[in-house]
Amino acid sequence: MRKKIVAGNWKMNKTLPEAIELVENILKANTSAEVYKIFIPPFPFIYPVSKAIEKTASHFFVGAQNLHDKESGAFTGETSLAALKSVGATYVLVGHSERRSYFNESAEFLKNKINTCIAGNITPIYCFGEMLAEREANKHFEIIEQQLNESVFHLSAEDIVKLVLAYEPVWAIGTGKTASPQQAQEVHQFIRTCLEKKYNKQIADSISILYGGSCNAQNAKELFSMPDIDGGLIGGASLKAEDFVTIINSFS
Ligand code: PGA
Numbered sequence: 001m002r003k004k005i006v007a008g009n010w011k012m013n014k015t016l017p018e019a020i021e022l023v024e025n026i027l028k029a030n031t032s033a034e035v036y037k038i039f040i041p042p043f044p045f046i047y048p049v050s051k052a053i054e055k056t057a058s059h060f061f062v063g064a065q066n067l068h069d070k071e072s073g074a075f076t077g078e079t080s081l082a083a084l085k086s087v088g089a090t091y092v093l094v095g096h097s098e099r100r101s102y103f104n105e106s107a108e109f110l111k112n113k114i115n116t117c118i119a120g121n122i123t124p125i126y127c128f129g130e131m132l133a134e135r136e137a138n139k140h141f142e143i144i145e146q147q148l149n150e151s152v153f154h155l156s157a158e159d160i161v162k163l164v165l166a167y168e169p170v171w172a173i174g175t176g177k178t179a180s181p182q183q184a185q186e187v188h189q190f191i192r193t194c195l196e197k198k199y200n201k202q203i204a205d206s207i208s209i210l211y212g213g214s215c216n217a218q219n220a221k222e223l224f225s226m227p228d229i230d231g232g233l234i235g236g237a238s239l240k241a242e243d244f245v246t247i248i249n250s251f252s
Pocket of ligand 1: 009168172173174175176212213214215233234235236237
């Protein structure tokens, strides 16, 4: 059985009191115990959030939005895997489109980050997806396969299953323009076919693939009802407790 996951990528939002208030309100609500719920706040809030979820029994985790591939050293402004683990992070986003486009993160750098995560035993959520022009040119399948090949398909069969994948069409991120459940399902199914071709069917069937891009309290149910969509990576809608709780409870 694949894990059902709802991860909230807060991006560069909230202050510490706001962060704690949001987490406490979500912890107070009734949320499905079987769903893995991951808070991905800005770095300064990882430790307090990990403390806030410490005593909850029901599959709450905290993750980071980024990490550096090197172990330690003179990389001003960067954060190492060991630092992240020491403050309670168990997941980390790798390859988010905002990192790729605003910070010029290359496929090679992302590959190195993936290797760092696997070696250091933290779960990477590998984000990838096509841009609008690529979809309009009907190149999205090609781009998606390329992004898998470049940064994660070097992993062994034993290691690839330690990954979570997040398909995020760039044209849907923060735009309010969600992929239709059919469009998302079509790509998720294609990703599973790529996994099967590269590894095998058992591996393809065991990896959780999240959808991200304007997923919200209104459309999550329909998206999550698709056979190859195992949850969501939520930006804007993860900043409001009520919406995030509705999304967590959107699996049928
Ligand atoms: P959004 O962001 O839900 O605000 O579109 C998703 C993401 O960037 O992970």
